[in-house]
Amino acid sequence: MENVIISALADLLKPTISETIRETMLEINAKEKAPEKAVKDYMLMEEFADLLGVTPESARVMKCKGKFPARIYFKRGKRTFFRRAEVMQWLEEGNK
Numbered sequence: 001m002e003n004v005i006i007s008a009l010a011d012l013l014k015p016t017i018s019e020t021i022r023e024t025m026l027e028i029n030a031k032e033k034a035p036e037k038a039v040k041d042y043m044l045m046e047e048f049a050d051l052l053g054v055t056p057e058s059a060r061v062m063k064c065k066g067k068f069p070a071r072i073y074f075k076r077g078k079r080t081f082f083r084r085a086e087v088m089q090w091l092e093e094g095n096k
Contacts, residue, residue, distance in 0.1 A: 041085070042083060043081070043082045043084055044079065044081065045060060045082075051091065068090075069090065071086055072087050
């Protein structure tokens with residue numbers, strides 16, 4: 001009798017458990033993919049320097065001397081991030 005009840009209960013719970021696992025996996029995948037967009041929206045000093053055709057150190061010096069508009073970059077801790085869209089627009093305007 002107990003085996004019948006346990007078996008019936010397991011059959012009732014399987015779809016609920018499967019759906020919960022599926023939803024959790026979708027949430028995990030969504031959270032893992034979110035940083036990809038952030039990475040595409042910004043670039044680090046090395047990539048920015050590559051676009052300019054200079055060394056990262058030269059780009060740092062140029063930034064410190066105010067050669068780049070403040071709208072194209074921001075700092076977080078010790079790192080400088082460049083806004084990709086703003087950089088591309090700035091370069092298209094003929095700046096380099």
